[in-house]
Amino acid sequence: MQRVEHHASFGGRQEVWRHDSATLGCEMRFGLYLPPQALAGQACPVVYWLSGLTCSEQNFITKAGAQAHAARLGLILVAPDTSPRDPGGTLGVADDAAYDLGQGAGFYLDATQQPWARHYRMESYVVHELPALVESHVATTGRRGIFGHSMGGHGALTLALRHPGRYASVSAFSPIVAPARVPWGRKAFAAYLGEDESRWAAHDATALIAGAAERLPLLVDQGEADEFLAGQLKPELLEEACAAAGHPLTLRRQPGYDHSYYFIASFVADHLEHHARALAA
Numbered sequence: 001m002q003r004v005e006h007h008a009s010f011g012g013r014q015e016v017w018r019h020d021s022a023t024l025g026c027e028m029r030f031g032l033y034l035p036p037q038a039l040a041g042q043a044c045p046v047v048y049w050l051s052g053l054t055c056s057e058q059n060f061i062t063k064a065g066a067q068a069h070a071a072r073l074g075l076i077l078v079a080p081d082t083s084p085r086d087p088g089g090t091l092g093v094a095d096d097a098a099y100d101l102g103q104g105a106g107f108y109l110d111a112t113q114q115p116w117a118r119h120y121r122m123e124s125y126v127v128h129e130l131p132a133l134v135e136s137h138v139a140t141t142g143r144r145g146i147f148g149h150s151m152g153g154h155g156a157l158t159l160a161l162r163h164p165g166r167y168a169s170v171s172a173f174s175p176i177v178a179p180a181r182v183p184w185g186r187k188a189f190a191a192y193l194g195e196d197e198s199r200w201a202a203h204d205a206t207a208l209i210a211g212a213a214e215r216l217p218l219l220v221d222q223g224e225a226d227e228f229l230a231g232q233l234k235p236e237l238l239e240e241a242c243a244a245a246g247h248p249l250t251l252r253r254q255p256g257y258d259h260s261y262y263f264i265a266s267f268v269a270d271h272l273e274h275h276a277r278a279l280a281a
């Protein structure tokens with residue numbers, strides 16, 4: 001593990017690390033924000049951010065403006081890349097010319113189909129390998145939260161629902177709440193999990209809610225001027241699933257906001273406060 005960037009930020013430090021991932025079989029990078037409390041040696045909770053399609057570890061750390069709030073709340077932030085990578089083309093990491101499949105579009109699951117199955121194991125990476133790495137490197141309280149945007153919002157919701165006890169808080173911006181029912185998710189699931197749709201429900205938040213083993217309160221923000229709202233995001237499906245299951249959901253429809261990081265930056269303080277409250281408990 002090697003630090004490749006470090007920048008003083010709000011009394012803490014924004015870092016970027018590279019490491020060889022055994023899970024993914026390639027080099028990976030992740031952003032690590034250490035608040036002032038962590039730099040002073042205090043154990044802090046960790047909140048994981050999962051980015052959306054086309055993103056790397058850079059989008060969140062350079063655009064969301066989260067560091068000021070993490071510094072105030074004493075939260076460590078970890079922002080991984082969105083898929084395995086193979087910039088040199090020597091590792092055999094599969095890819096696709098489209099922006100919504102392959103590198104930059106890992107969908108936070110472990111692929112079972114060829115040519116994806118060897119390297120596309122983002123669920124195992126985010127849930128197990130990355131936290132083990134972070135927690136061996138920085139003093140943490142052992143409590144974790146997870147949030148994300150769009151494809152990463154899908155990742156945050158499904159990983160929290162699929163791994164009860166692993167996360168103490170969860171939230172999402174403009175998540176793909178029902179990937180098995182919208183074009184982005186159907187394309188990715190067909191490629192990564194195969195054409196048998198009965199295997200898809202295990203990675204679809206709206207399908208997972210009914211049988212959830214714990215009822216972690218969900219905070220979801222959704223822009224009403226989001227260009228992907230009607231075609232890909234469909235927050236009403238999460239609302240229906242949560243109502244049917246009695247799962248606590250705060251869904252905030254924000255007039256005028258689009259799908260961009262301007263939207264995320266506008267409400268990231270509320271999300272980090274949601275996580276800080278749960279992670280302190």
Ligand SMILES: N[C@@H](CCC(=O)N[C@@H](CSC=O)C(=O)NCC(=O)O)C(=O)O
Nearest residue numbers: 052053054055059099150151152260261
């Ligand atoms: N066609 C667009 C789609 C890419 C896009 O909008 N990506 C979003 C996430 S969408 C769902 O996961 C994003 O976060 N982009 C990066 C950013 O910094 O805004 C395209 O290819 O541009």
